[in-house]
Amino acid sequence: MTYKVAGLFGGVGGIELGFEQAGFKSIWANEIDDKAAITYQLNHEHPLAVKSINDVANNEVPDHDVLVGGFPCQAFSIAGYRKGFEDERGNVFFEVV
Incomplete structure (x- = not known):
């Protein structure tokens, strides 16, 4: 069986x-x-949906076995301002959950 990945x-x-x-x-x-x-x-x-995760509807994501993601890290990185969830980039995680 080949597992299907959505990213x-x-x-x-x-x-x-x-x-x-x-x-x-x-x-x-x-x-x-x-x-x-x-x-x-x-x-x-x-297919690649070129848009914000905030604009991706659940029915746009095809059936898959594995969901992967490289969440933006700027809000948490020591190279940035480390605002965490106070930075809007740190909140996109919640769109997935």
């Missing part, structure tokens, strides 16, 4: 690429950044 906060597609190399099949992803999405689409053939 959130896809970036340039590194997480999905790793899963594909491990024998999984990536079937869908989302990414908000237009420039990252260009690279993502060069690395993958499956």
Whole structure:
């Protein structure tokens, strides 16, 4: 059986690429950044929703076995302001939950 992977906060597609190399099949992803999405689409053939996770409806995400995501870390990183959940980028986690 080949497990189907859906990806959130896809970036340039590194997480999905790793899963594909491990024998999984990536079937869908989302990414908000237009420039990252260009690279993502060069690395993958499956559909990519280029928009905020806040704008992705539940019925847009196809049936999948594994949900992966590279959540934005700027709100928590020591390289940033470390505002955590007070930074809007730190709250996108709750959209998934």
